[in-house]
Amino acid sequence: MPIQLTKKRININNRKIINGADADVVQLYPMKHLFAWEAYNTGNANHWLPTEISMQQDIEQWKSKTALSDDERTALKIVLGFFTTADSLAANNVVLAVYKHVTSPECRLYLLRQGYEEAVHTHAYQYIVESLGLDESEIFNMYRERQSIYNKDAFILSFNEGIFDPNFKTGTLANDQKFLENIVVFSIIMEGIFFYSAFAVMFSLQRHNKLVGSAEQIQYIMRDESQHLNFGINLINTIKEEQPELWTKEFQEKMIGLVKEAVKLEYAFAIDCFPKGIMGINADSFKKYIEYIADRRLQRIGLSIVYGSENPFPWMSEAVDLSKEKNFFETRVTEYKVGGTLEW
Secondary structure, three states: OOOOOOOOOOHHHHHOOOOOOOOOOOOOOOOOOOOOOOHHHHHHOOOOHHHOOOHHHHHHHHHOOOOOOOOHHHHHHHHHHHHHHHHHHHHHHHHHHHHEEEHHHHHHHHHHHHHHHHHHHHHHHHHHHHHOOOOOHHHOOOHHOOHHHHHHHHHOOOOOOOOOOOOOOOOHHHHHHHHHHHHHHHHHHHHHHHHHHHHHHHHHHHHOOOOOHHHHHHHHHHHHHHHHHHHHHHHHHHHHHHHHHOOOOHHHHHHHHHHHHHHHHHHHHHHHHOOOOOOOOOOOHHHHHHHHHHHHHHHHOOOOOOOOOOOOOHHHHHHHHHOOOOOOHHHOOOOOOOOOOEEE
């Protein structure tokens, strides 16, 4: 729609996440959705690049015949096989679909930051693969060859069919619910459940002083993804407030059903990663962890818990929820004017 010459000023009360009036993406102020502005500033303060992290110890351990077991090597490769496609799927969703339909300027600003961070994450996986001398074609093509990864990716992609359609527009009950469903799937399931299971594998290695350079990169990726998750939760809850007619009982039950389906897919992925168990993790305990995470995600968007499982990995709570004493920016190669600590 062409810009119209007018003396009319932006009315903050007309601004909404979707279907907002006066949706001029250039005019950032007045600002209504402050959570997005805060997320944008946090993302800028947390800027990092994978090549600033040393991989020397990882390389030595990978070349060693005794430092890592065959099961640990397999688990790392499967985790990387999932990660390499997951972040590109998330980036495509942000850049090619979500951004187009969001009408809040401050939310759009953060979405641009999020899209960039997904690119950094993909770069990190490539850096790990190249540093360790892994078969790049094996890792980056694993989503086509490994059933558990294929099933997760296929599940996620099935929810893009609607909003990726060039003729798709918000503004009707059905389409607005379709858009909201997409946010739930990518934020709560992809970034809130599927990512966290793979994080657990990497942090288990780190706890045993194995592949610490790779794990450090995953820590910063997890910090970013935690911010993406929180932003997505804020999007969902704000849309619920602005358009309560979308949050029907039937819609809520459908979202709970999708989370339950995702938990089953993640359980299959866990069995694939460590069929025998490694470093205190086995498929059964991992299942409880995924159920615990899923309940937390459901609660954050006002839905009832399903599983009631305890957290079998208390060390994951420490890794995810607490600040780290180490400041990444004290060990970086390139100096930035603004830095941030490893917090989320």
